[in-house]
Amino acid sequence: MGHGGEPRRVKAYDGELGAAVARAQEGDEAAFAVAYRLVQPGLLGYLRGLVGDDAEDVASDAWLEISRDLGRFKGDGAGFRGWSATIARHRALDHLRRQKVRPRSAALEQDMLDLPGPHSTHDQALESLSTEYALELVRGLPRDQAEAVLLRVVVGLDGPGAARVLGKRPGAVRTAAHRGLKRLARQLGGEGVTDEGPRTLGEST
Numbered sequence: 001m002g003h004g005g006e007p008r009r010v011k012a013y014d015g016e017l018g019a020a021v022a023r024a025q026e027g028d029e030a031a032f033a034v035a036y037r038l039v040q041p042g043l044l045g046y047l048r049g050l051v052g053d054d055a056e057d058v059a060s061d062a063w064l065e066i067s068r069d070l071g072r073f074k075g076d077g078a079g080f081r082g083w084s085a086t087i088a089r090h091r092a093l094d095h096l097r098r099q100k101v102r103p104r105s106a107a108l109e110q111d112m113l114d115l116p117g118p119h120s121t122h123d124q125a126l127e128s129l130s131t132e133y134a135l136e137l138v139r140g141l142p143r144d145q146a147e148a149v150l151l152r153v154v155v156g157l158d159g160p161g162a163a164r165v166l167g168k169r170p171g172a173v174r175t176a177a178h179r180g181l182k183r184l185a186r187q188l189g190g191e192g193v194t195d196e197g198p199r200t201l202g203e204s205t
Helices: 006-025 029-072 077-099 109-114 122-130 132-139 143-154 159-166 170-187
Strands: none
Touching: 006 029, 006 077, 029 077, 029 132, 029 143, 077 159, 132 143, 132 170, 143 159, 143 170, 159 170
């Protein structure tokens, strides 16, 4: 269970987040600000992986919708993370449709050579995911893999939570996240990528 990286740190916030959301639903604006502060970094990372530089704008749209529909939300902190990610995802997909943009490919060979290396495990690949560069690499993954990785690692959802956001079965999301992480670890210069994906990313957290 004790696996490094983002998700465990995120889970520590979920109690605080759930409490803040409950107070915000009763009209406590300060509590809404707390919920925003806890959720926004992960949400922004997820959106960067989907829409790049337009992430801030899409996030603003998403938060308008989140605050407007807050009364309809039912659930705990982890549930709110998933619910807000779902709203952000819909805003991002609308944005991409409007723009008809092709996500830029992330084959930045030169930058890859400048990365502190060698990253040999999934964990290390995850650790570096907070960097703009790693998000850029994620954008080069097939969409299903990119989203699975972003929701699991950056937003901090568990397997079933990520599956709900994507409207897929948890097994499919787990496989996509595993493939995406393997591919990232390879791109980040990992020679012996350890094959601990399924265990690390299993539904049981």
